[in-house]
Amino acid sequence: MSKCLFVTGGAGFIGSALVRLLVNNTKYSIINIDKLTYAGNLESLKSIENSPNYSFVQADICDSEKINGLFNKYKPSGIIHLAAESHVDRSITGPNEFIQTNIVGTYNLLECARTYYNSLGDKSDFKFVHVSTDEVFGSLGETGYFSESTSYDPRSPYSASKASSDLLVRAWFHTYNFPIVITNCTNNYGPYHFPEKLIPLIINNALQLKSLPVYGNGKNIRDWLYVDDHARGLLLAFECGTIGESYCIGGHNERNNIQVVNTICSILDELKPRVDGKRYSDLITFVTDRQGHDYRYAMDPSKIMRDLGWKPLEDFDSGIRKTVQWFLDNKEWVEHVQSGDYQKWINKNYENR
Numbered sequence: 001m002s003k004c005l006f007v008t009g010g011a012g013f014i015g016s017a018l019v020r021l022l023v024n025n026t027k028y029s030i031i032n033i034d035k036l037t038y039a040g041n042l043e044s045l046k047s048i049e050n051s052p053n054y055s056f057v058q059a060d061i062c063d064s065e066k067i068n069g070l071f072n073k074y075k076p077s078g079i080i081h082l083a084a085e086s087h088v089d090r091s092i093t094g095p096n097e098f099i100q101t102n103i104v105g106t107y108n109l110l111e112c113a114r115t116y117y118n119s120l121g122d123k124s125d126f127k128f129v130h131v132s133t134d135e136v137f138g139s140l141g142e143t144g145y146f147s148e149s150t151s152y153d154p155r156s157p158y159s160a161s162k163a164s165s166d167l168l169v170r171a172w173f174h175t176y177n178f179p180i181v182i183t184n185c186t187n188n189y190g191p192y193h194f195p196e197k198l199i200p201l202i203i204n205n206a207l208q209l210k211s212l213p214v215y216g217n218g219k220n221i222r223d224w225l226y227v228d229d230h231a232r233g234l235l236l237a238f239e240c241g242t243i244g245e246s247y248c249i250g251g252h253n254e255r256n257n258i259q260v261v262n263t264i265c266s267i268l269d270e271l272k273p274r275v276d277g278k279r280y281s282d283l284i285t286f287v288t289d290r291q292g293h294d295y296r297y298a299m300d301p302s303k304i305m306r307d308l309g310w311k312p313l314e315d316f317d318s319g320i321r322k323t324v325q326w327f328l329d330n331k332e333w334v335e336h337v338q339s340g341d342y343q344k345w346i347n348k349n350y351e352n353r
């Protein structure tokens with residue numbers, strides 16, 4: 001019988017990439033546990049939804065009765081925890097959901113998982129992988145990199161909530177000997193990215209000839225990683241990561257925001273030239289800066305490369321071209337997000353199961 005693995009947040013951007021990887025390329029039996037907030041989209045899992053080693057359960061990680069029930073029912077060998085509120089701008093205008101899901105939800109999941117773990121005869125096989133972000137480390141100046149030894153210095157409600165959850169996870173290891181691994185990754189991009197984040201927003205606005213909003217002077221720097229490279233890193237962290245350790249993930253792809261936006265515009269000029277003969281970059285509009293906007297993120301991924309043999313398969317040039325092409329080829333997915341139809345998928349496809 002194949003081992004069961006829980007993935008929380010598997011209907012989100014990174015979670016769905018991980019679920020597709022696990023269902024297609026491993027023998028695990030995957031239980032995707034997701035509340036289906038605005039960011040959860042089961043259409044992203046259409047390609048694997050009928051696979052025999054995949055099941056979806058709609059559940060809130062804050063609901064201990066339901067989560068305890070799932071542990072008792074499925075008896076998983078591990079859990080990869082991605083469920084979270086993930087958008088920095090939303091955390092600035094409304095932090096409450098971030099505190100609830102990212103902190104209280106992670107605490108609840110830890111407690112449910114620990115109760116289940118304590119009930120196991122053979123404990124050697126269980127692992128809890130907590131998926132976190134480079135934003136917990138704060139903001140860099142012109143030089144230097146984040147690594148596993150960088151002190152935490154979160155500065156937005158989102159990053160503070162993620163840092164809190166990391167600390168809870170680490171405390172459960174030190175206090176209860178609970179088997180955890182933490183990963184901290186840089187900015188992801190790729191297919192099925194919800195079009196509120198910079199890259200999918202720019203691609204989709206450009207295709208609709210809407211303005212391309214760049215915060216402040218556009219000089220803020222992010223370190224971009226293609227989402228499937230992150231997913232492979234998470235699988236390695238689950239299978240080979242040392243209990244109690246954390247792993248920083250990133251592909252050395254630093255770009256400032258205006259470079260990113262200009263790159264997308266040039267690729268679109270080539271793949272889908274505007275009918276009015278203008279360039280997509282003519283749509284760029286500098287807008288009011290994000291409050292407390294972190295200047296620069298950049299990661300040193302040496303540890304996961306050395307210890308777990310991880311390396312990215314895409315660099316930014318190859319990954320961004322694939323991403324733009326994916327959005328050109330998958331207009332229906334975007335249209336359903338924009339119309340809200342993606343939230344009807346659960347009723348249409350799961351009501352009789």
Ligand code: NAD
Binds near residue numbers: 012033
């Ligand atoms: P996302 O917003 O696309 O998806 C989050 C998923 O979690 C959604 O499917 C949503 O329905 C689900 N969810 C939210 N609240 C829930 C709850 N209370 N119970 C159950 N499910 C709930 O996020 P993402 O960009 O895929 O990020 C996934 C994880 O990776 C997050 O923990 C995030 O902090 C982390 N991360 C993201 C990035 C990035 O660049 N996007 C980088 C590093 C780390």
Ligand code: DAU
Binds near residue numbers: 132199
């Ligand atoms: O670094 C990892 C983090 O990356 C993850 O933990 C978060 O979940 C994820 O959302 C992402 O956070 P960012 O805030 O870096 O991503 P976002 O796409 O929102 O913004 C990227 C940069 O682009 C940032 O400097 C703000 C800027 N920006 C963003 C938007 C949405 C713009 O200039 N214009 C925009 O419209």
